Amino acid sequence: MNVAKSFKELSASQKINAQNKIVMPGLINMHCHAADSLFRGLVEELSLEAWLQKVWVAEKAILTPETTYTGSVLGFAENLLAGVTSIMDMFWYPTEAVKAANDLGMRISTGGIFFDYPGIGNRSHEDFLQEAEKFFEDYNSNEAVFPAVMPHGSYTVSPEHLKEAKKIAAKYNGLYHIHAAETLTEQSDINERYGESVIRHLHSHGLLDQQAILAHCVHLDDTEIQLIADNESVVVHNPMSNLKLGSGIAPIDKMFEAGVTLTLGTDGAISGNDLDMWLTMRLAASLPKGNTLDPKVMNAKTVLHMATLNGAKALGKEDKLGSLEVGKIADFIFIDMDKIHAVPVFDPITHLVYSACKSDISDVFVGGKQVVKGGVICTLDINNVVEEVRALSPKIAASLV
Amino acid sequence: MNVAKSFKELSASQKINAQNKIVMPGLINMHCHAADSLFRGLVEELSLEAWLQKVWVAEKAILTPETTYTGSVLGFAENLLAGVTSIMDMFWYPTEAVKAANDLGMRISTGGIFFDYPGIGNRSHEDFLQEAEKFFEDYNSNEAVFPAVMPHGSYTVSPEHLKEAKKIAAKYNGLYHIHAAETLTEQSDINERYGESVIRHLHSHGLLDQQAILAHCVHLDDTEIQLIADNESVVVHNPMSNLKLGSGIAPIDKMFEAGVTLTLGTDGAISGNDLDMWLTMRLAASLPKGNTLDPKVMNAKTVLHMATLNGAKALGKEDKLGSLEVGKIADFIFIDMDKIHAVPVFDPITHLVYSACKSDISDVFVGGKQVVKGGVICTLDINNVVEEVRALSPKIAASLV
Numbered sequence: 001m002n003v004a005k006s007f008k009e010l011s012a013s014q015k016i017n018a019q020n021k022i023v024m025p026g027l028i029n030m031h032c033h034a035a036d037s038l039f040r041g042l043v044e045e046l047s048l049e050a051w052l053q054k055v056w057v058a059e060k061a062i063l064t065p066e067t068t069y070t071g072s073v074l075g076f077a078e079n080l081l082a083g084v085t086s087i088m089d090m091f092w093y094p095t096e097a098v099k100a101a102n103d104l105g106m107r108i109s110t111g112g113i114f115f116d117y118p119g120i121g122n123r124s125h126e127d128f129l130q131e132a133e134k135f136f137e138d139y140n141s142n143e144a145v146f147p148a149v150m151p152h153g154s155y156t157v158s159p160e161h162l163k164e165a166k167k168i169a170a171k172y173n174g175l176y177h178i179h180a181a182e183t184l185t186e187q188s189d190i191n192e193r194y195g196e197s198v199i200r201h202l203h204s205h206g207l208l209d210q211q212a213i214l215a216h217c218v219h220l221d222d223t224e225i226q227l228i229a230d231n232e233s234v235v236v237h238n239p240m241s242n243l244k245l246g247s248g249i250a251p252i253d254k255m256f257e258a259g260v261t262l263t264l265g266t267d268g269a270i271s272g273n274d275l276d277m278w279l280t281m282r283l284a285a286s287l288p289k290g291n292t293l294d295p296k297v298m299n300a301k302t303v304l305h306m307a308t309l310n311g312a313k314a315l316g317k318e319d320k321l322g323s324l325e326v327g328k329i330a331d332f333i334f335i336d337m338d339k340i341h342a343v344p345v346f347d348p349i350t351h352l353v354y355s356a357c358k359s360d361i362s363d364v365f366v367g368g369k370q371v372v373k374g375g376v377i378c379t380l381d382i383n384n385v386v387e388e389v390r391a392l393s394p395k396i397a398a399s400l401v
Numbered sequence: 402m403n404v405a406k407s408f409k410e411l412s413a414s415q416k417i418n419a420q421n422k423i424v425m426p427g428l429i430n431m432h433c434h435a436a437d438s439l440f441r442g443l444v445e446e447l448s449l450e451a452w453l454q455k456v457w458v459a460e461k462a463i464l465t466p467e468t469t470y471t472g473s474v475l476g477f478a479e480n481l482l483a484g485v486t487s488i489m490d491m492f493w494y495p496t497e498a499v500k501a502a503n504d505l506g507m508r509i510s511t512g513g514i515f516f517d518y519p520g521i522g523n524r525s526h527e528d529f530l531q532e533a534e535k536f537f538e539d540y541n542s543n544e545a546v547f548p549a550v551m552p553h554g555s556y557t558v559s560p561e562h563l564k565e566a567k568k569i570a571a572k573y574n575g576l577y578h579i580h581a582a583e584t585l586t587e588q589s590d591i592n593e594r595y596g597e598s599v600i601r602h603l604h605s606h607g608l609l610d611q612q613a614i615l616a617h618c619v620h621l622d623d624t625e626i627q628l629i630a631d632n633e634s635v636v637v638h639n640p641m642s643n644l645k646l647g648s649g650i651a652p653i654d655k656m657f658e659a660g661v662t663l664t665l666g667t668d669g670a671i672s673g674n675d676l677d678m679w680l681t682m683r684l685a686a687s688l689p690k691g692n693t694l695d696p697k698v699m700n701a702k703t704v705l706h707m708a709t710l711n712g713a714k715a716l717g718k719e720d721k722l723g724s725l726e727v728g729k730i731a732d733f734i735f736i737d738m739d740k741i742h743a744v745p746v747f748d749p750i751t752h753l754v755y756s757a758c759k760s761d762i763s764d765v766f767v768g769g770k771q772v773v774k775g776g777v778i779c780t781l782d783i784n785n786v787v788e789e790v791r792a793l794s795p796k797i798a799a800s801l802v
Contacts, residue, residue, distance in 0.1 A: 040744070041748055074741070243687035243690055246694050345442060386741070
């Protein structure tokens with residue numbers, strides 16, 4: 001195809017100068033709890049289990065549908081400014097997250113949560129079931145929402161409830177997002193309760209398939225890796241959160257070798273302290289090298305695919321998202337190449353993974369519509385939200401005293 | 402002391418608005434090869450040893466005193482924009498590095514290199530000796546230069562030459578900077594040649610003392626850690642470079658427990674791809690947590706000290722640098738707290754280590770003189786240097802073809 005000629009034949013209502021910028025597909029953040037940005041830095045330097053006990057106390061004291069909306073805008077705005085155009089978010093009031101993403105102009109995958117302990121809003125399992133089903137009814141035909149069910153984990157949701165959640169997802173052909181094998185403590189807890197490891201447990205109950213999206217997978221044996229690969233389930237790697245909580249270093253090099261579909265996530269800012277997919281890419285490429293003493297594992301191109309095309313595949317939208325191709329949706333971003341850490345550049349792929357950073361993103365487009373221009377969000381006034389969060393901060397700080 | 406009253410009694414010729422900014426001491430980057438920024442991204446995804454063979458070919462083809470100056474400005478400017486006010490740099494033409502740092506308005510520790518193989522400039526050991534001595538003569542009374550000798554490593558410099566370098570340093574009470582125990586290959590090479598490990602080898606030859614500054618120390622046994630601690634030598638941790646080259650993860654938590662003086666470095670941009678002390682701090686605090694499964698090791702305050710006060714101590718300037726105190730030199734920086742990843746903040750220390758990033762640095766002062774204002778270098782026109790590097794890029798790319 002003569003590209004130059006075909007470009008000449010096109011007309012455009014808007015022309016954008018992208019001189020000295022890399023144009024690439026928007027990033028896909030496959031694991032986040034955006035509204036937890038309200039609690040950024042509140043609970044520090046604890047293991048997942050001790051940390052969760054405090055997180056839940058703070059969440060209980062602060063979260064309403066209104067504050068969840070505010071926190072979601074805060075978290076999604078940080079993602080959007082860093083070039084994330086689609087995000088998978090697990091949180092207590094998913095319709096508030098949808099509203100926040102919609103107001104910012106991002107795509108979101110979320111849906112009804114499941115949690116067997118007293119969670120936020122004191123909802124029963126019956127309430128969660130109804131809300132999960134209603135979510136699919138409300139959003140199943142929305143172009144910017146990819147509905148899912150979101151059982152928290154196999155250590156917080158019984159096998160029966162995990163299966164009921166799956167039933168709803170299956171009815172609507174929806175995604176199934178769950179925390180899995182994040183810590184050694186979780187693995188021994190599940191082993192003790194059910195006599196098998198986390199991934200085997202999920203598999204025993206028929207929960208591993210193409211629509212299962214497993215966040216973390218830090219502690220796996222070879223059989224578990226093979227189970228995930230054989231069932232074509234998706235793993236979301238969250239290296240910053242896993243390091244910070246002392247959860248460990250996920251064996252993504254082994255999973256990659258086994259053919260697992262690997263994607264990337266930031267987790268929430270309450271564990272990793274920011275929501276930076278560029279840092280996530282860099283760690284995904286660098287950590288396995290340091291951990292295995294092999295600088296050739298997880299090369300830059302593989303990791304760039306994790307943050308783009310593999311996310312699209314995980315969302316079931318490989319035909320629409322994740323790369324810049326004729327016929328796909330125009331979700332794309334500009335990377336500023338005038339920063340001093342972009343001098344010189346010999347290979348744009350390794351530049352993007354090893355040198356670029358979140359503050360290099362100048363412009364973001366979702367579905368062809370500009371949502372970030374020159375590093376500023378166009379769709380809403382983020383300063384109002386920042387002021388709301390600052391006003392709420394003393395109450396948040398007091399929630400753990 | 403009534404601080405408000407004492408402030409009122411002071412007068413100032415310049416008043417600076419630091420509203421909504423953190424003011425803190427400038428960072429001290431204790432291991433860099435700034436001019437290697439010319440080769441950023443040129444040699445990717447190889448182990449240290451295979452990588453060095455290519456690096457040396459590219460350096461040989463490109464480096465002159467003039468290009469070394471240009472590359473040094475490029476590398477130091479990236480450091481300065483990220484809030485680094487003092488830097489230890491090891492490179493082939495140290496007087497060019499001094500000139501570059503001086504033109505930008507930074508403090509530098511550098512000095513004569515030692516290297517037993519055909520290096521850049523085809524200098525003999527006698528040449529290196531003369532240059533090292535001359536460097537002390539020229540800079541020993543310069544306020545912004547902390548002279549050192551810089552033998553490359555125990556695998557590239559013979560014990561006799563290592564000791565001759567030490568003799569010069571000792572004569573002038575100067576620092577002794579060397580790569581040490583970076584890879585397993587280096588450890589087995591030294592073991593094979595000399596029958597003992599790298600740190601024992603340095604100790605056997607009387608090279609471990611308070612002025613020995615050891616870059617890397619990734620592979621150490623407990624005895625080596627104790628040797629470093631007992632001799633009060635300094636370790637520079639370069640986590641990004643160590644990950645990227647597949648060198649490994651340094652046991653800084655064990656070194657900290659043993660009482661070793663730990664500092665931080667970026668290494669050169671040819672291994673780590675950028676020169677970011679904020680990423681370095683974040684990794685120094687997070688990697689050991691993930692590696693040991695203990696979220697309490699290497700807390701934020703400890704790591705902030707590594708990047709400031711411990712650097713000052715390593716340079717022998719604890720009385721002048723590394724903290725903001727009456728009587729110390731005014732090397733300080735402003736951190737912008739209006740970025741979205743700075744909302745909310747409950748603790749400034751954990752914010753600085755886990756959330757802040759290089760693009761948050763708005764202003765930098767060295768010795769009370771403003772050198773970066775609103776994210777722009779005031780001391781020289783960096784755009785000229787950027788254009789020079791871009792013009793040189795095709796020749797750099799061709800150097801390895």
